[in-house]
Amino acid sequence: MEKKERRNLGSRLGLSVISPAFSPEELMQESSDVAANGSPNGTENGRLETFGSSASTLSSSDSMKAAYAYLPQTPIRSTDAHLIEFSEAMRTVAKALRRVAEGKAAAQAEAAEWKRKYELEKARNLQHKNEELEHEGCPCCMNGMLEDSLNKLTVHDASSDQNECCGNHGICSHQVLGDEAPAPIVNSAYKMVTRKASFRLSWGCNGEKNGQHKHDVVSFEKGDITTASRSNKQILLKWETQPQTVFIITKPNSSEVRAIMPEMVRWLNEHQKINVLVEPRLREELLADDSYFDFVQTWEDDDDKKLLHTKVDLVVTLGGDGTVLWAASLFKGPVPPVVAFALGSLGFMTPFHSEQYRESLGNVIKGPFSITLRNRLQCQVIRDAAKDELETEEPILVLNEVTIDRGISSYLTYLECYCDSSFVTCVQGDGLIISTTSGSTAYSLAAGGSMVHPQVPAILFTPICPHSLSFRPLILPEYVTLRVQVPYNSRGQAWASFDGKDRKQLAPGDALICSMAPWPVPTACLVDSTTDFLRSIHEGLHWNLRKSQSFDGPPA
Numbered sequence: 001m002e003k004k005e006r007r008n009l010g011s012r013l014g015l016s017v018i019s020p021a022f023s024p025e026e027l028m029q030e031s032s033d034v035a036a037n038g039s040p041n042g043t044e045n046g047r048l049e050t051f052g053s054s055a056s057t058l059s060s061s062d063s064m065k066a067a068y069a070y071l072p073q074t075p076i077r078s079t080d081a082h083l084i085e086f087s088e089a090m091r092t093v094a095k096a097l098r099r100v101a102e103g104k105a106a107a108q109a110e111a112a113e114w115k116r117k118y119e120l121e122k123a124r125n126l127q128h129k130n131e132e133l134e135h136e137g138c139p140c141c142m143n144g145m146l147e148d149s150l151n152k153l154t155v156h157d158a159s160s161d162q163n164e165c166c167g168n169h170g171i172c173s174h175q176v177l178g179d180e181a182p183a184p185i186v187n188s189a190y191k192m193v194t195r196k197a198s199f200r201l202s203w204g205c206n207g208e209k210n211g212q213h214k215h216d217v218v219s220f221e222k223g224d225i226t227t228a229s230r231s232n233k234q235i236l237l238k239w240e241t242q243p244q245t246v247f248i249i250t251k252p253n254s255s256e257v258r259a260i261m262p263e264m265v266r267w268l269n270e271h272q273k274i275n276v277l278v279e280p281r282l283r284e285e286l287l288a289d290d291s292y293f294d295f296v297q298t299w300e301d302d303d304d305k306k307l308l309h310t311k312v313d314l315v316v317t318l319g320g321d322g323t324v325l326w327a328a329s330l331f332k333g334p335v336p337p338v339v340a341f342a343l344g345s346l347g348f349m350t351p352f353h354s355e356q357y358r359e360s361l362g363n364v365i366k367g368p369f370s371i372t373l374r375n376r377l378q379c380q381v382i383r384d385a386a387k388d389e390l391e392t393e394e395p396i397l398v399l400n401e402v403t404i405d406r407g408i409s410s411y412l413t414y415l416e417c418y419c420d421s422s423f424v425t426c427v428q429g430d431g432l433i434i435s436t437t438s439g440s441t442a443y444s445l446a447a448g449g450s451m452v453h454p455q456v457p458a459i460l461f462t463p464i465c466p467h468s469l470s471f472r473p474l475i476l477p478e479y480v481t482l483r484v485q486v487p488y489n490s491r492g493q494a495w496a497s498f499d500g501k502d503r504k505q506l507a508p509g510d511a512l513i514c515s516m517a518p519w520p521v522p523t524a525c526l527v528d529s530t531t532d533f534l535r536s537i538h539e540g541l542h543w544n545l546r547k548s549q550s551f552d553g554p555p556a
């Protein structure tokens with residue numbers, strides 16, 4: 001190795017260059033260079049210069065040898081030894097801190113999971129209670145005619161209500177969402193006093209609305225395990241009482257939306273006798289155009305806004321996918337069914353055509369209609385700096401994905417990922433996308449993830465530009481809890497963003513915990529989940545579009 005190279009190597013390693021990297025002969029040569037030129041030959045190294053200046057006072061090879069012999073005791077070497085010892089001690093402390101943070105994050109993940117289970121259990125109990133109440137008045141149960149009632153079960157025609165089974169035998173009823181009475185609100189802008197409509201969700205087999213309904217996913221007859229038909233059930237929503245309040249959400253600054261919106265509000269009010277609720281901005285816009293819209297309601301403050309789900313029967317969006325994401329973000333808990341009209345460019349989650357809004361809304365208000373239950377992820381940021389505080393940041397619900405990326409940092413992101421208590425991997429690259437199946441056609445798709453039908457119960461784990469040849473995206477089951485941790489030895493910070501919004505900085509030691517939220521977004525289908533999904537990937541993404549081969553036949 002060349003002298004200069006070794007000197008640079010020594011300095012890069014943080015060691016004094018007056019070290020075994022130089023032989024006594026080379027040092028003597030160095031010394032005579034110094035004596036001749038007043039400075040060490042061609043060096044940029046401060047330490048060597050320091051030595052050179054002291055060595056320059058010695059003129060003989062004896063004094064050089066003496067200096068060399070003195071080296072092992074130089075303060076520089078002993079300082080290095082201390083530094084090494086100190087850095088090792090620091091590393092041990094960092095390791096211990098990391099273990100503590102990991103323990104805390106794991107405990108928090110567990111707590112989040114218990115909370116989720118608790119919410120589910122609560123919802124289930126509520127459902128049972130509702131079912132018991134309904135059970136009392138159901139003629140088919142009083143007669144004990146379970147088989148008959150099964151045959152009578154139909155969700156096709158609302159007029160057949162009287163003859164239907166109550167569905168309390170665990171056969172068709174999936175869930176009855178709350179029928180909560182809203183708190184009375186007296187201000188003029190927000191004066192709803194109506195009860196929220198109730199509805200029932202049921203599974204139709206093979207996509208047939210009146211197909212036979214099955215409850216069990218798995219049965220254990222005679223010790224054999226068999227699975228019931230489960231993967232092709234289309235969920236149907238059937239109103240039990242008439243919907244009364246529609247919440248219209250619009251994409252801002254769109255002339256197309258501005259043209260259709262007042263017309264729709266009028267039609268809902270005059271032809272359907274339905275209350276209309278909008279965001280405060282939109283109410284102002286409507287009133288600025290015409291005082292006729294004084295009946296349109298809105299909310300006054302955040303407390304009112306939090307109660308939206310107890311008052312709204314139906315959400316209508318006018319815009320693109322971003323407007324559906326926006327609508328979902330307004331509901332931090334349960335979400336009413338969403339009817340999304342396409343007024344954007346792509347429209348993966350917006351199957352309805354705005355020109356036909358009368359027919360589409362008329363059908364939905366009458367019911368029954370097919371819905372897709374789009375799962376959302378619940379994301380919680382756990383700050384290392386706040387590890388001693390009891391309060392944690394508000395969880396954020398995402399319909400598409402949470403992305404952890406390098407933001408403006410030019411370093412690779414370095415993220416440690418855990419699934420429940422198992423280590424998954426370290427992400428070194430631009431970042432990581434944790435996506436729902438609805439989000440599988442959004443950013444995750446752009447990063448190489450699979451497109452997944454929104455009704456598949458899964459979480460996608462898709463790296464963004466990983467600096468590794470073998471980092472394929474994963475699809476995990478929906479019941480896991482994922483934890484992404486920025487390690488203490490990460491070179492930079494990371495940034496989390498939620499459905500492409502609300503960027504949050506993650507410092508080394510911070511963690512993000514994600515699990516499936518108990519509140520999906522029910523979106524109305526134009527046809528059914530699968531038809532709508534396939535139409536979106538064909539029309540929106542031109543999936544697998546290729547010119548067909550000519551029919552010339554194979555060469556003879």
Ligand SMILES: NC(=O)c1ccc[n+]([C@@H]2O[C@H](COP(=O)([O-])OP(=O)(O)OC[C@H]3O[C@@H](n4cnc5c(N)ncnc54)[C@H](O)[C@@H]3O)[C@@H](O)[C@H]2O)c1
Nearest residue numbers: 320321322346347348400401438439441442443446499500
């Ligand atoms: N490289 C990328 O593809 C990339 C980068 C950043 C964000 N995004 C996506 O944009 C979303 C935010 O959407 P926005 O409308 O508020 O921002 P935006 O206005 O930047 O639009 C992003 C595009 O993504 C499409 N999109 C959104 N959700 C989709 C879904 N579930 N399936 C298919 N396409 C979808 C939208 O139609 C739109 O064309 C994020 O959740 C993220 O998924 C994608």
Ligand SMILES: Nc1ncnc2c1ncn2[C@@H]1O[C@H](COP(=O)(O)OP(=O)(O)OP(=O)(O)O)[C@@H](O)[C@H]1O
Nearest residue numbers: 249250251252319320321322323326344345346347
């Ligand atoms: N009610 C709203 N209030 C504030 N911002 C909204 C609202 N609705 C939508 N947005 C935002 O406006 C932006 C554009 O909305 P959207 O994606 O629906 O329209 P688009 O970009 O025309 O459609 P596409 O994405 O299909 O091209 C998104 O960033 C979205 O978050």
